[in-house]
Amino acid sequence: MSGAAKIRIARARGEVDQAKARLMATLEEAKARLAPGRLASNAVQSAKDKSIVVADDAVTAVKDNPGLTAGVATMAALYIARKPLFSAVRGLFRSSEPNAAPHKTDKASRRKAGDMENLNG
Numbered sequence: 001m002s003g004a005a006k007i008r009i010a011r012a013r014g015e016v017d018q019a020k021a022r023l024m025a026t027l028e029e030a031k032a033r034l035a036p037g038r039l040a041s042n043a044v045q046s047a048k049d050k051s052i053v054v055a056d057d058a059v060t061a062v063k064d065n066p067g068l069t070a071g072v073a074t075m076a077a078l079y080i081a082r083k084p085l086f087s088a089v090r091g092l093f094r095s096s097e098p099n100a101a102p103h104k105t106d107k108a109s110r111r112k113a114g115d116m117e118n119l120n121g
Contacts, residue, residue: 032038062069
């Protein structure tokens, strides 16, 4: 083998070693990026960043439209409290009827009333 061939082989081996070193470094970097702890940390940080942006946008929207915001909040509160509100209104109308009998809510008295209606008609 001539000296020029030996030089070319040595250069090729050096290039192979450099390529192998670059490949190994890339693999180590990929392992570090794809580690479960790092992926979870990145996901949590991304969620925090998005929530900050959404909260900022919500505050801006509320400042820009206070009337609409108050209306939506009122409707939500009425929806959540609808059962107690309907009961209160129903109670107001029952107490304003002139010859209204006291309202009995126990099952036994309702059953007796139903039995009496069945006997009468």
